[in-house]
Amino acid sequence: MSVFLHDYRPYNGRLTSLWRRPLVLARYGMAEAWSSKITVGLFVLALLPIVVELVIVYLANNPIARALILRGNPVLTINESFFLSVLEIQCWLALVLTSWIAPRLVSFDLSDNALCILLSHPISRFGYLLGKFLALIAALSFITWIPCLALFVYQSYVSAQPWALDHLQLAVGIFVGAALWIALLSLVGLAVSAWVKWRIIATGAIFAVVFVPAGVGGIANAILRTKWGLLLNVPVVMTEIWQRLLGAPAFMNPRLELPNGAMAAALVVATLMCVAVLNARIRAREVVRG
Amino acid sequence: MKATDTIRFENVSKFYGEVLGVNRITLTLSPGITTLVGPNGSGKTTLMNLMTGLVQPSRGTVSVLGLPPSNATEFFCNLGYCAQFDSFPRGVTGFQFVLDSLMLFGMSEEDALHLTVEALERVQLDGEAAHRRIAGYSKGMRQKIRLAQAIAHHPRVLVLDEPLNGLDPMARAESLALFQELGRQGMHVVISSHILDEVDRVSDRVVLITGGYLIAQGNIHEVRQEVRDKPMQVLIRCDSPELLASKMFSVNHCVEARLHADGRGVFLRTGDIDQFYRLLNEIAVEGLVKIDAVAPADDDANAIYQYLIGSDGSPS
Numbered sequence A: 001m002s003v004f005l006h007d008y009r010p011y012n013g014r015l016t017s018l019w020r021r022p023l024v025l026a027r028y029g030m031a032e033a034w035s036s037k038i039t040v041g042l043f044v045l046a047l048l049p050i051v052v053e054l055v056i057v058y059l060a061n062n063p064i065a066r067a068l069i070l071r072g073n074p075v076l077t078i079n080e081s082f083f084l085s086v087l088e089i090q091c092w093l094a095l096v097l098t099s100w101i102a103p104r105l106v107s108f109d110l111s112d113n114a115l116c117i118l119l120s121h122p123i124s125r126f127g128y129l130l131g132k133f134l135a136l137i138a139a140l141s142f143i144t145w146i147p148c149l150a151l152f153v154y155q156s157y158v159s160a161q162p163w164a165l166d167h168l169q170l171a172v173g174i175f176v177g178a179a180l181w182i183a184l185l186s187l188v189g190l191a192v193s194a195w196v197k198w199r200i201i202a203t204g205a206i207f208a209v210v211f212v213p214a215g216v217g218g219i220a221n222a223i224l225r226t227k228w229g230l231l232l233n234v235p236v237v238m239t240e241i242w243q244r245l246l247g248a249p250a251f252m253n254p255r256l257e258l259p260n261g262a263m264a265a266a267l268v269v270a271t272l273m274c275v276a277v278l279n280a281r282i283r284a285r286e287v288v289r290g
Numbered sequence B: 001m002k003a004t005d006t007i008r009f010e011n012v013s014k015f016y017g018e019v020l021g022v023n024r025i026t027l028t029l030s031p032g033i034t035t036l037v038g039p040n041g042s043g044k045t046t047l048m049n050l051m052t053g054l055v056q057p058s059r060g061t062v063s064v065l066g067l068p069p070s071n072a073t074e075f076f077c078n079l080g081y082c083a084q085f086d087s088f089p090r091g092v093t094g095f096q097f098v099l100d101s102l103m104l105f106g107m108s109e110e111d112a113l114h115l116t117v118e119a120l121e122r123v124q125l126d127g128e129a130a131h132r133r134i135a136g137y138s139k140g141m142r143q144k145i146r147l148a149q150a151i152a153h154h155p156r157v158l159v160l161d162e163p164l165n166g167l168d169p170m171a172r173a174e175s176l177a178l179f180q181e182l183g184r185q186g187m188h189v190v191i192s193s194h195i196l197d198e199v200d201r202v203s204d205r206v207v208l209i210t211g212g213y214l215i216a217q218g219n220i221h222e223v224r225q226e227v228r229d230k231p232m233q234v235l236i237r238c239d240s241p242e243l244l245a246s247k248m249f250s251v252n253h254c255v256e257a258r259l260h261a262d263g264r265g266v267f268l269r270t271g272d273i274d275q276f277y278r279l280l281n282e283i284a285v286e287g288l289v290k291i292d293a294v295a296p297a298d299d300d301a302n303a304i305y306q307y308l309i310g311s312d313g314s315p316s
Helices: A022-034 A037-061 A063-070 A080-101 A103-111 A125-141 A145-158 A165-195 A199-224 A228-232 A234-246 A260-281 B044-051 B072-077 B094-104 B109-122 B139-151 B169-184 B196-202 B220-226 B241-248 B273-286 B301-308
Strands: B007-016 B019-029 B032-037 B059-064 B079-082 B157-161 B188-192 B205-210 B213-218 B232-238 B254-259 B265-270 B291-296
Touching (some): A022 A037, A022 A103, A022 B094, A037 A063, A037 A080, A080 A125, A080 A145, A080 A165, A080 A199, A080 A234, A103 A165, A103 A199, A125 A165, A145 A165, A165 A260, A199 A234, A228 A234, B019 B044, B032 B044, B032 B196, B032 B301, B044 B059, B044 B157, B044 B205, B072 B079, B139 B169, B157 B169, B169 B188, B196 B301, B220 B301, B241 B265
Parallel strands (some): B157 B188
Antiparallel strands (some): B007 B019, B007 B059, B205 B213, B254 B265
16 A cells, blocks of 8 residues: 655646636637638638728729719619628628638547547536637638628728718628628538538538528428528528618518518527537547447 | 545446446545556446546446536546547647646646646656647657646546556656656546556556446455455465475365476465465474565456456456
């Protein structure tokens, strides 16, 4: 029997707050995402439309340019419709970036059995996912609401008339609309990453999750002669949400417009499905069934 | 011993669906080095996962130093875990791995840096190697960095799942010396290992488990003495082993004698160890045989494993 000296001293320094710990995992996620040159390429590509739109805003607000180049072209009016199209472009580019970044975020940890090491720290499964979620949210923010709001600020700056206060709903709409979309995309991306090991398949699966239900909804609409199948059509649902948030003119046939409550319910159901998948897959150990 | 000083399993069962992990385990582990011994699939890793809070028991309760796993912050800060999987988050350096681990425990960057350097020194991983990516490490270096991660935050309980796998003899000896040092300092060191010969030398107690059931636990010598249906084997070094063997065979509890290969000793098997030692004393007093050394030959974890679990469940 050993003679125990009992002189072992546990760490008794100050601990940081619980909310800071997922940031370590967020950093892992960011490092993983940005280690690829393709990520950098996609990021630059996603910012190119903003440069074009910046030029458009400049031209639209410059009287000489308007007179000489644009000749009063009404297409270049900076209004709700302009910002709706900017938001749409950026949000669909965010889907492309998600389909590249997200597949490796969780699948690497699962295939490397790194989860048991990470979860043997004072961090819960929720904290783990929050870290990965934050990594995705941060990357997607830089190509969605941040450049869109930067464009809004620039338009406010170059506009001859007071513009920002009259269009505050635009700023709020851009932020909320983009936040809803990137949160949904991040959850879908993480759920697919937790379920699918191979990147190519996972990338395809992310697109499939967004677009395949639209086809199913279209079939349901045709067979049942209803409009409710549109709730499965993510592009339509999101575009309607953005249009209403930004106060842009309606683009749908009024007969086919979806109520806000139904669209919110569709988003909640999609979110819950992603959470259920993550809950099933994110475990500290593999369950071996004999 | 107080609950705050022990690891306790009270009637713990764990089922993975229909598959049995462990069943009705009641166990109290005090400070020191405990070795979990059992064949593959016996439930050792499940027991460790329960101890580390990675899985919840289907029935019963587990407490580590009086803390339930639900008290996550305090529980995990008192616990260091070195998993059997050769797995790390991708792309990180050894130094970053240990540093980030400490920050996940909630330490400030300054403290984490200090403790990282200390842990790396303790496992003898040099600074140049520590700043290289783990993907380029040898198996031994990976084991060292996992061990550094497990001890860096100064836990009071260290759970090591197969910590000697892949280490060369020198590194194994260094690791065992470190475990011994930590055990002597009053830390709980729980080791699961198939390298029984080596862990046997440093263990204070063994826990034998097979098929999810606890077979035996306690000090190795005590456990061996409890296995009464297997005669104990003793090696006696002496000047005339043949004479000693013949004297010993005059009593009926001595069931086997085998000369040592060098001819200067004899292995004797006895069903009554107390009687055996009494008789040996008498022979020594008579002076007919000059006895140099007496040592149990099957009083180790390996023998206990063979006797209680059998060769069918041979370790791999």
